[in-house]
Amino acid sequence: MNLKMIGIDFTSASITVRQRFSFTRNSMAEAMERLKQKKEIRGCVLISTCNRVELWLSLREEAQLALPELLCSLKGLSVQTYHKYLVLRENGEAVNHLFYLSAGMKSQIVGEDQILTQVGEALSFARQQECTDRILEVLFRMAVTAGKQVKSRVTMDKANFSAAHQALDFLKGQGNALEGKKCLVIGNGEMGKMTAQALMEEGADVTVTVRQYKSGMVQIPQGAKRIDYGERYQYIPICDLIVSATASPNVTITREMLQECLVGGEHGEASCRKQIYVDLAVPRDIETSIAEMENVEYYDMDSLPIQAQSQEMRNQYIQAGEILTEEIHKFMVWQECRDMVPRIQQIGMEAAEELVWRMEKPFGKSCLSGTEKEMLQQQLKITTAKVVDKLLFELRNQAEPEVLQRTVEIMEQVYGNRKDI
Numbered sequence: 001m002n003l004k005m006i007g008i009d010f011t012s013a014s015i016t017v018r019q020r021f022s023f024t025r026n027s028m029a030e031a032m033e034r035l036k037q038k039k040e041i042r043g044c045v046l047i048s049t050c051n052r053v054e055l056w057l058s059l060r061e062e063a064q065l066a067l068p069e070l071l072c073s074l075k076g077l078s079v080q081t082y083h084k085y086l087v088l089r090e091n092g093e094a095v096n097h098l099f100y101l102s103a104g105m106k107s108q109i110v111g112e113d114q115i116l117t118q119v120g121e122a123l124s125f126a127r128q129q130e131c132t133d134r135i136l137e138v139l140f141r142m143a144v145t146a147g148k149q150v151k152s153r154v155t156m157d158k159a160n161f162s163a164a165h166q167a168l169d170f171l172k173g174q175g176n177a178l179e180g181k182k183c184l185v186i187g188n189g190e191m192g193k194m195t196a197q198a199l200m201e202e203g204a205d206v207t208v209t210v211r212q213y214k215s216g217m218v219q220i221p222q223g224a225k226r227i228d229y230g231e232r233y234q235y236i237p238i239c240d241l242i243v244s245a246t247a248s249p250n251v252t253i254t255r256e257m258l259q260e261c262l263v264g265g266e267h268g269e270a271s272c273r274k275q276i277y278v279d280l281a282v283p284r285d286i287e288t289s290i291a292e293m294e295n296v297e298y299y300d301m302d303s304l305p306i307q308a309q310s311q312e313m314r315n316q317y318i319q320a321g322e323i324l325t326e327e328i329h330k331f332m333v334w335q336e337c338r339d340m341v342p343r344i345q346q347i348g349m350e351a352a353e354e355l356v357w358r359m360e361k362p363f364g365k366s367c368l369s370g371t372e373k374e375m376l377q378q379q380l381k382i383t384t385a386k387v388v389d390k391l392l393f394e395l396r397n398q399a400e401p402e403v404l405q406r407t408v409e410i411m412e413q414v415y416g417n418r419k420d421i
Contacts, residue, residue, distance in 0.1 A: 002061055003135060003139070005097065006068060007047075007089075008053050008086055009106075010052065011194075012219035012220070017222065018052070018053065021077070021082075022048050032044060034074065035057075043136040044058070044126065045123060045126040045132065045140060047118060048122075049118050056094075056098075071086065085219070085222070095331060096328060099146050102147035103146060103320055104116065104147070105317075105320060119140065119144055120140075123141070138334060143327075145327070154316055164191060165194075165198050167299070170299075178202035181205065181241055183204045183243065184206075185208045185224075185243050186229070187281070188208050189246065191281075195280065207227055208221075208225070209227055209228070209232050237262055239275065240274075241277075241278070242276070243280060244286050245281055246281055248281075251284075254287050258290055273295065274295050275296055275297070276298075277296060277298045277299070278298075278300075279299070279301070347388060348388040348389040350415035351385065351388045356380055
């Protein structure tokens with residue numbers, strides 16, 4: 001499998017930027033016609049919605065394409081200008097993304113239903129343009145099926161989907177204006193990006209932490225600044241609001257380090273500033289004892305008025321994740337078995353070659369003419385190969401992938417050594 005996806009969405013670009021990448025049905029058909037001309041591409045699907053544009057490609061094995069340049073060229077845009085907004089995913093990461101996307105777990109309003117229809121329609125349109133291949137057909141079909149299972153088996157509570165927005169609404173209700181305030185968001189995952197975006201919508205001056213080793217790959221909302229995660233304590237003293245929303249089990253802010261950075265140093269004057277700390281992570285990112293510090297106001301998921309909802313939300317995410325993990329596994333098993341096809345066919349041919357090799361002596365004693373002998377040998381090859389293929393393909397359909405893998409390996413060893421017999 002050589003699967004790649006390049007895209008732009010609401011987490012990395014404003015609607016002004018996203019609109020430049022959007023496709024109408026006509027422009028989508030034209031783009032697909034251009035893509036079909038490229039020998040590296042076996043199949044393609046385009047998803048274009050108000051919140052995202054994604055180009056999915058199934059490439060020939062070992063084929064390489066510069067996807068940012070390719071997508072930008074389809075829209076007549078400069079890759080130098082827009083590269084920073086684009087996200088590239090490959091193989092397993094891309095598969096996971098599509099399944100979660102189809103279930104609404106990557107939407108701006110998490111759990112919404114429209115994206116499921118849009119993914120299905122994208123596949124149908126690509127099929128109409130004769131642009132899909134076997135991998136994309138099965139991938140998109142199984143992703144849509146998985147999304148439907150999540151919708152039917154998990155009752156998604158729409159009130160849960162914007163914990164960040166609800167936290168900010170609560171702070172504003174307490175008389176805390178956000179416009180013009182200097183805010184630090186620790187974490188650049190889905191919740192961190194959502195929080196940063198919500199703060200910018202309120203007019204805040206937002207900075208997001210990124211890990212140094214990932215700084216070149218991380219996408220943050222347009223308009224937000226970035227600092228290295230290791231520099232957070234140097235930046236905290238000049239902030240009005242600090243929100244931590246990582247998926248890491250490690251503590252991001254300790255009381256000891258916070259006290260040290262707020263007292264003395266070049267930003268010592270900031271120690272008298274009232275600061276609000278919000279911890280949206282589960283488990284917590286911030287040591288709760290900072291609430292005892294002077295001029296510090298601290299909230300976590302338990303102290304914010306979204307606690308009951310957030311627990312339900314976490315349960316729903318877990319339920320959806322379990323379903324999606326199982327369905328993703330099914331696709332990966334299908335793909336692994338699919339990759340066995342050339343090896344199975346090769347074993348069939350080698351088994352046929354061995355049968356004919358072993359029949360050379362009986363053939364030599366027969367009364368068959370040279371032409372008749374050659375025709376019989378050819379028929380034996382074809383028949384033997386089909387019999388071996390049938391046995392192995394049936395094993396593929398009924399056995400665990402590990403069993404099939406080991407069987408194929410053994411038979412490859414057997415037939416690889418046949419001339420030594």
